[in-house]
Structures are given as C-alpha cells and as structure tokens.
Amino acid sequence: MDNLLEVENVSISFIQYTKGLNQRDLKVITDLTLDISEGEILAVLGSSGSGKSLLAHAIFGILPGNANLNGKIKFKGKELSQEDKEEIRGKNIVLVPQSVNFLDPLMKISDIAIGHCDSEEERKEKKIRQREIFEHYNLDPEVDDMYPFQLSGGMARRVLVSTALLADPDLVVADEPTPGLDEKTVEETLNHFKHMKDQGIGVLLITHDIHAALEVADRIGIFYSGYVIEIALKEDFSGDGENLLHPYTKSLFKALPANGFEVIKGHQPLHGEIIKGCPYYDRCDMKFDRCKEERPELVDVGNNKKVRCFKYEEGE
Ligand SMILES: Nc1ncnc2c1ncn2[C@@H]1O[C@H](COP(=O)(O)OP(=O)(O)OP(=O)(O)O)[C@@H](O)[C@H]1O
Ligand code: SF4
Ligand SMILES: [Mg+2]
Numbered sequence: 001m002d003n004l005l006e007v008e009n010v011s012i013s014f015i016q017y018t019k020g021l022n023q024r025d026l027k028v029i030t031d032l033t034l035d036i037s038e039g040e041i042l043a044v045l046g047s048s049g050s051g052k053s054l055l056a057h058a059i060f061g062i063l064p065g066n067a068n069l070n071g072k073i074k075f076k077g078k079e080l081s082q083e084d085k086e087e088i089r090g091k092n093i094v095l096v097p098q099s100v101n102f103l104d105p106l107m108k109i110s111d112i113a114i115g116h117c118d119s120e121e122e123r124k125e126k127k128i129r130q131r132e133i134f135e136h137y138n139l140d141p142e143v144d145d146m147y148p149f150q151l152s153g154g155m156a157r158r159v160l161v162s163t164a165l166l167a168d169p170d171l172v173v174a175d176e177p178t179p180g181l182d183e184k185t186v187e188e189t190l191n192h193f194k195h196m197k198d199q200g201i202g203v204l205l206i207t208h209d210i211h212a213a214l215e216v217a218d219r220i221g222i223f224y225s226g227y228v229i230e231i232a233l234k235e236d237f238s239g240d241g242e243n244l245l246h247p248y249t250k251s252l253f254k255a256l257p258a259n260g261f262e263v264i265k266g267h268q269p270l271h272g273e274i275i276k277g278c279p280y281y282d283r284c285d286m287k288f289d290r291c292k293e294e295r296p297e298l299v300d301v302g303n304n305k306k307v308r309c310f311k312y313e314e315g316e
Helices: 054-062 084-086 110-115 120-136 153-167 183-199 211-216 247-254 290-291
Strands: 005-016 024-038 041-045 067-075 093-096 173-174 200-205 219-224 227-233 299-302 305-307
Touching: 005 200, 005 211, 024 041, 024 054, 024 110, 024 200, 041 183, 054 093, 054 173, 054 200, 067 305, 093 153, 110 120, 110 153, 120 153, 153 183, 173 183, 183 200, 183 211, 183 299, 200 211, 211 219, 227 247
Parallel strands: 024 227, 041 200, 041 219, 093 173, 173 200
Antiparallel strands: 005 024, 005 067, 219 227, 227 305, 299 305
16 A cells, blocks of 8 residues: 555644743653555544644645744655645645644634635535535534534534545544543544545644554554554554554553553653653663663564564664
C-alpha cells in the first residue's frame, strides 16, 4: 500500500524569553516520524500538552507564528511547502479539530460545512451533498440553520465529521475527538472513523485516550517526551504485552485496568529539560551504560513496526 502521509523527523520549538533579553529554543516536539497508508487508521498516543495539536497544525500549515518547524511532511510522496499545505487543506486533507470552537461562531452550520464555493452552481451541488451526509449522521434539517453554540456535544462531533467528509478527502486528521463525550457518543464517533477507513480514507487519530486508540487504530504511535518511541500494531496490545517492544509501551499496557493498573514510576521529562541520552533513561529498568550518553534512533524492525531503543539495535 502506498503511503499517503509521511512525517519525517519533525521537530517544533518556540523561542522563549528568559531573564533579560536572553532567548532559548523550547523544544516541544524533538523527533516525530510516522506514516499512514490509504485505508489505514494510525493513532498517535500522547499525554496532554505533549504537542499533539501542534503536530496536526504543522500538517495543515497553521502553526502559531512563533513556532519553528523542522523536518519533512510529505503527501503522496511529495514534500509539502507552506503553499502546498494551503492548497490541499480542506480538500485532500481535512482536519477534524479538537474543539467546536474552531467553527466560526457567526456562521450557520450548513454554510460552515459547505465552505467556499466558486459558483452558485457549485454551492447548489454541495448543499445537496451536505444534506445527504448530514442525514446519514442523523443531523436534521433544522441543524443547517443553527449556529455552533446551539449544538450539543454529540451533534457538534457529528457536524465536524460530516464537514470533513463533505470535502471528499484522502486523509482525515482527527485531533482528540473523544474527550468529554458520553460512552455512546464515543462509540459513535469512533465508528465514523472506521467508516472512513472502509472508504479507503487514511485517518490520523491524535489522542491521549488509549482505549479509543485500541478500539479503532491499525497501528499506534507512542509519543513520549517529544519523541515517537514506538509504532506498534494494534494486535501487539494483547496477552501479556509480549509483542510490544519499548519498555514504556509495555508499562502503558500493564497500566490498563484489565491488566492490573500497574503504576509507571517516575515522570516524563518536561519540555525544555535537556536530556543527553535516551528520553526514557530515568524510568527504564532495562537501561545500560550507553543509554545515558547516546540517544537511540527510531529503527524499523519490520512488519510495519518501529522502536526507539538500543535493545533492538543489531549487536545489542
Ligand atoms: N504559541 C505557543 N507559544 C509557546 N508555546 C506553545 C504555543 N503553543 C503551544 N505551546 C507549547 O506546546 C505544548 C503542546 O501544545 P499542544 O496544544 O500541541 O499539546 P496537546 O498534546 O495537543 O495537548 P492537549 O492534550 O491538552 O490537547 C504546550 O504545552 C505549550 O508548552
Ligand atoms: S535505550 Fe536504554 S534506557 Fe532507553 S528504553 Fe532502551 S534500554 Fe531503556
Ligand atoms: Mg491538543
């Protein structure tokens, strides 16, 4: 299967002013690498504040002005410039944003969903398709004339998903689509993504909810302290977690209620903490001398899996 989206060694930092006029580069994302194929759901699992929305915004070219972006973002094999991102966003790639606050509060829902049209004819065609998709998601005609603040949580989610589908995209990036929703609406929202996958759409699901990730994703990228430390298959999260590779991912799995709630000791290094060696060094019970001095790279271990740990490098 061909890759739709490739994110290669992306880092994102902000200039931070310290005492006086001193500046420092505050790295939030240090090394993020992932890829998604057509009809695949890849979840990126990271804790709150780890830079997940920044990743989404980097793909769409909507990072804040003070952000520094390095690395490559490719779509269908072509590296995207800022202009390319502006050209394809909302068309080939669409964002299901983290919050309904991304919707223009002064516009009616159907106008938001339809978006910009070049002609009256195009508008009419899109209006018909908008109604069809809204109908499919149980959004009654009254919703078309509502404003964003009038939507309930579940309705807002369905509007955001329908709006994304109306663009007929190749790739959907969903930023934290489940928090604050009741169990039934979470289930419903996740089913929407499965439905997109069945239509051949690639879905990047950005979340801190491991249950949501395990429910729908084909592969799961684990984001830790600014690094992708493992890309595992969904089925690796089973049994005793013996097929998971990185010690952090194994611990995450053991921390699930069904697996005994085993607490992970220690904490993730904070943004701006300078770490020379492996970002997991302090918490790792498999560490050895090299881990303190050198930083492991993310290595391909075959079968569409990757891991960032010296234990899996040849010769270790
Ligand atoms: N404009 C900015 N200027 C400086 N730092 C910023 C800016 N925007 C984001 N950050 C930093 O980047 C971090 C990550 O932000 P981001 O919104 O991507 O996290 P997140 O993983 O999406 O969190 P959440 O789970 O809460 O949505 C923030 O905690 C903050 O330190
Ligand atoms: S590189 Fe070393 S410290 Fe890092 S996870 Fe692997 S064994 Fe642990
Ligand atoms: Mg976020």
